[in-house]
Amino acid sequence: MSSERHSRQQIVRFGKMLHSRGYVAATDGNLSVRLDKRHILATPTAMSKGALRPSDMVIVDFEGRRVSGRHNVSSEIAMHLLIYKLRPDVNGVVHAHPPTATGFAAAGIALDQPLVCEVVIGLGSIPLAKYGTPGTPELCETLKPLISEYDAILMSNHGVVTYADTLEHAHMKMETVEHFAQIALVTHLLGRQQPLDDEALRKLLVARSKYEGSHSAAPLPLADCYGSANGGQSRSSRRLASPDSAKTRSHSR
Numbered sequence: 001m002s003s004e005r006h007s008r009q010q011i012v013r014f015g016k017m018l019h020s021r022g023y024v025a026a027t028d029g030n031l032s033v034r035l036d037k038r039h040i041l042a043t044p045t046a047m048s049k050g051a052l053r054p055s056d057m058v059i060v061d062f063e064g065r066r067v068s069g070r071h072n073v074s075s076e077i078a079m080h081l082l083i084y085k086l087r088p089d090v091n092g093v094v095h096a097h098p099p100t101a102t103g104f105a106a107a108g109i110a111l112d113q114p115l116v117c118e119v120v121i122g123l124g125s126i127p128l129a130k131y132g133t134p135g136t137p138e139l140c141e142t143l144k145p146l147i148s149e150y151d152a153i154l155m156s157n158h159g160v161v162t163y164a165d166t167l168e169h170a171h172m173k174m175e176t177v178e179h180f181a182q183i184a185l186v187t188h189l190l191g192r193q194q195p196l197d198d199e200a201l202r203k204l205l206v207a208r209s210k211y212e213g214s215h216s217a218a219p220l221p222l223a224d225c226y227g228s229a230n231g232g233q234s235r236s237s238r239r240l241a242s243p244d245s246a247k248t249r250s251h252s253r
C-alpha cells in the first residue's frame, strides 16, 4: 500500500490519462486507492477526472462515510468498497467508459472469446454484468458474483470496472480491455473470428503462472461464468482451470 500523498498524485495522473485518451467524458468515471485497513481515497463526484488536484480527493471509511475532504465522494463509492471487501489483494480500482468496450457493453456482448494470447494471460476473459442503475445497490448486486473471479468487468449499458494490486495496474487493465475491444470489433467487421483452441489455451494458462505481467490473485477463467445481460447464457462454454487456480481462489477470498 502506498502513502497518501503518493496515492493522491497517482489518482490525478491516471484520471488525466483516462480523460486524454477519451475513456471518460465530462464528469464520467471514478478512481480509488486503498490507504489502509479502514480507509479508501477516492475521487469526488461530478468533477472532470482530467482536471483533478491532489487536494480534491476524499477519504472515506468502509461504510462510505467521509473522513476528510471538502467535496462529496463519488456516487459509485459503494462499488469500490464492495471490490475492496471481496478482494483483499486489490489496492486500486478504476471505473471508466472507454467507447469501444462500452459499445460492447451496450450491445450486450461480453469480451469472452479467447482471440488474443496476451489478454488470456492477463485477464482471462471479460464478462458482462447485468445492468444496474448507477449509484444504487442494484449496481453492486450485478457485480458481486463476478468480482472474486475476474479483474475486469463490462457493466451493461454503462462502462467498465478494473482493479488490481496497484492503481497503475488497474489502469493498465482498463487499457487492455479497451485495446482488446478494438481488436474484437475488427474481427466482427471482418466477419470472422479464430479463437485459440484448447491446446493453445492450456499452454497459455501454464505460461500465465510464470508471466510477470499477470499480478492477479483471482482465477481469471476463460469464459463468462455469470451469463450475458441478454439471456443469462454465456456464448462461450470454455472454462479451463488454471494450474494454480485452486490456490489463488482460496487466497482471494
Ligand code: 13P
Pocket: 027, 028, 029, 030, 043, 044, 045, 046, 047, 073, 074, 075, 076, 134
Ligand atoms: P461520479 O462523478 O459520482 O464518480 O460518477 C461518475 C460515473 O461515471 C458514474 O457512473
